[in-house]
Amino acid sequence: MIEIRNITKSFGDKLVLSEVSGVFEKGKPNLIIGASGTGKSVLLKCIVGLIKPDHGQVFYDGRDFYESDRDTKTEVRREMGMLFQGGALFDSKTVEENVRFPLDVLTRMSRSEKMERVNFCLKRVGLENANKKMPSEISGGMKKRVGIARAIVNKPNYLFCDEPNSGLDPQTSILIDELIQDISEDLDITTIVVTHDMNSVMGIGEKIMFIYKGQNVWVGNNKDITHSGVKELDDFVFANKVMNSLRENNA
């Protein structure tokens, strides 16, 4: 479980996040949604410690991340896996080396143990035959899969995904979403997914936090989201004309 309290961040005099609090639960994907530019990525980076918030706290199962000493921070970090928007694969390494990388630098596993784990993770994301390919030789969807495999290879307790399905076709998006959901349940880990994709919201939105202009405006799930009564959220959910006309017909 991850809990955040009063996360506030400005760049210069531009306030991006203002007093955002919330809880992200274990064993399921927790979605952070909102329009472009509302501060979702900044929030995620504040949670994982890539951007230091101006004030606010982040607790990893009770451990106060920003108050910890360096060793505890490193320990918490080594329990994290993160999928970046563009995959962030190391482009001088093959797919296999990318996935093996966290094991190489963070563990003392033997070579055969590592290979077993790497192959298991690649299989888990449906990429059995790409071991020796370079990142430049594979498609965007495959990069995301490799990114997921790398994120889960060291058995994380916390998984973070920034827009896992941006730039993917709807079918592949759904596959990636389901993969993230399955992994969160199977491994019983706390997963946070940043997205602005309504398909993901409806598909895997068991727990949703809606950010509007740097504030946490609404928390709920995909069943409640269509009748939240929050105007900003309705604007976001029913931005699509087809969705909107469905709503009006229902009413």
Next chain:
Amino acid sequence: MHSFNASMIKEIGKYFIFLGNLFINRETFKTYYKLILDECLSIGLGSLFLVALVSTFMGAVTTVQTAYNMVSDFIPNYVISQVVREMIVLELAPTIIAVIYAGKVGSSMAGGLGTMRITEQIDALEVMGINSISYLVLPKIVASILMYPLLVIIAGVCGMLGGYLAGTLTGIITPNDYVYGLRSSYNEFTVIFALIKSVVFAFLVASISSYRGYYTQGGALEVGVSTTQAVTTSVIAVLIADYLLAQLLLAK
């Protein structure tokens, strides 16, 4: 002017903090050993040809010009190669090659790190709990310090060889005179001084270029900007250090 100074001091402060971070290591020696070896290979192989080419021509041109400037019959011919040796060892090999080195190796370090930054590869390392500065930059600096003096030695040899070829083929100086000049009144301190300079320049080019690349912000365009800045800043730092070292070690 005031704000220029302030931002300059801030930048230098940030650079020193960056250097401090190099020594917060979390990875095993074996990890670093492999990384350093890789960097050594890419630095050495990547710049060997250019360094050899430039220094051979530098030696040749220096020989021809020295001969041209010595019109007096009272000066023996072997002085030509003596002058060539001193110029190459003291200044041309370590300093001029450092400028080439900054253009070739420094720019590729800055470009590589800049690309890793904008594609979030550096963030990926940080999230894994790896100190990205020491993991990515320390091997580059160590490899640079190991390889650049070697390149300078090669440049020195190539330079004298170039001088030999130019001098003897054009009949300016006989082979015997040239070799005699190279060996006469040799002071080993000049070589030591050249190697001290090489180590300092190697450190400056690698650390400044890495610093520029590491703190790239934005997109592909900014990577290009960091790369050119890396070369400019490295070259300026090398020239300043060259002057200071000469003051420090050669002033009587």
